Amino acid sequence: MACFLYIPLPDWFVKPDRWLFELVNVKMANPFMDGVMPLFRNPFIWAPLYLFAIAFVLINFKQKGAWWLLLFICTAASTDLIGVHAFKDVFERLRPCNDPVMTGHVRMVLGRCSGGFSFVSNHAINHFGIATFFFVTFRSFFRYAWVLLVWAGIIGFAQIYVGVHYPFDVLAGSLLGVLIGVFWGNLFNKRFGFVIFDKQSTQLD
Numbered sequence: 634m635a636c637f638l639y640i641p642l643p644d645w646f647v648k649p650d651r652w653l654f655e656l657v658n659v660k661m662a663n664p665f666m667d668g669v670m671p672l673f674r675n676p677f678i679w680a681p682l683y684l685f686a687i688a689f690v691l692i693n694f695k696q697k698g699a700w701w702l703l704l705f706i707c708t709a710a711s712t713d714l715i716g717v718h719a720f721k722d723v724f725e726r727l728r729p730c731n732d733p734v735m736t737g738h739v740r741m742v743l744g745r746c747s748g749g750f751s752f753v754s755n756h757a758i759n760h761f762g763i764a765t766f767f768f769v770t771f772r773s774f775f776r777y778a779w780v781l782l783v784w785a786g787i788i789g790f791a792q793i794y795v796g797v798h799y800p801f802d803v804l805a806g807s808l809l810g811v812l813i814g815v816f817w818g819n820l821f822n823k824r825f826g827f828v829i830f831d832k833q834s835t836q837l838d
Contacts, residue, residue, distance in 0.1 A: 640724055642752065646801065651738075653800040654729055657793045658740050666794060667742055673791040674756065679784070686767060700825045705766060708817040712762035712810055716755040720805075726752035730796045742795040754798045757806030758813070760785035765814025770821050785810070 672678050687705070690698040729735045730746035764781035771778040789807055792798035 642724060642726060650799045650801040651729075651735065654735075654793060655738055657790070657800065658729070658742075658796050659738065661794070662740055670791040670794040671743060673788045674795065679760070679788065682784075683763065694827060697825050697827060701770060701821055701827075704817050704821045705763070708762050708766045708814055709759060711813050711817070712758045713755060715809065715813065716753050716758040716806060720753045720809075721750040721755075724752045725750050726799075726802070728797050729799055739796045743797070747797045751798055752802045753806035753809060754789065754792050754802040755806065756792050756798075757785070757789040757803045758810040760788045761807045761810025762814040762817075763810075765811045766818045766821075767814075769815060769818025770827065773827060 687702060690701050692698070694701065728746060728749075728751040730739050730741050731751075732739075761782070764785040767781045768778045785807070789803040792803055793800050
């Protein structure tokens with residue numbers, strides 16, 4: 634279905650983006666990363682981490698954990714819908730591996746090109762949204778909650794390296810994901826929030 638509103642991206646945005654893409658996809662190429670980067674796009678690699686976090690929350694926080702799961706789902710749904718309908722369907726940017734202008738300048742590490750449009754990267758907006766939601770809601774009791782943001786960054790970088798997204802697709806998706814994650818995370822903290830384990834144990838003592 635055609636989009637009623639189509640906004641072409643300007644040259645000042647597109648040209649440096651193509652240059653950065655070739656830097657990552659072509660000039661940084663090496664056998665090790667060719668083997669590792671595709672793994673970060675595989676749900677079998679990152680899904681267990683998220684499932685573990687969900688199980689941990691539900692087991693330890695009961696009713697608050699259920700509310701957390703609901704807002705976690707809202708975060709994931711928001712990032713996916715906004716990425717597709719507010720950006721991809723509006724800008725209709727071709728992926729680098731599908732762009733005729735980029736023919737001969739793209740290493741297709743996956744051996745194929747994903748379908749759909751490129752701007753923004755849904756991998757980036759989804760994972761940064763989820764990682765930010767985790768960080769905002771977990772940071773009061775888990776000092777390494779920021780690691781999930783690093784994890785999301787590696788997943789975003791992988792999209793560029795394998796040739797399915799431009800850097801600005803990933804950057805824009807990452808920033809949007811952070812904003813969405815902050816919104817839902819702060820909403821959870823204000824309405825519910827997790828009790829810090831140390832304070833809880835002190836009160837029980």
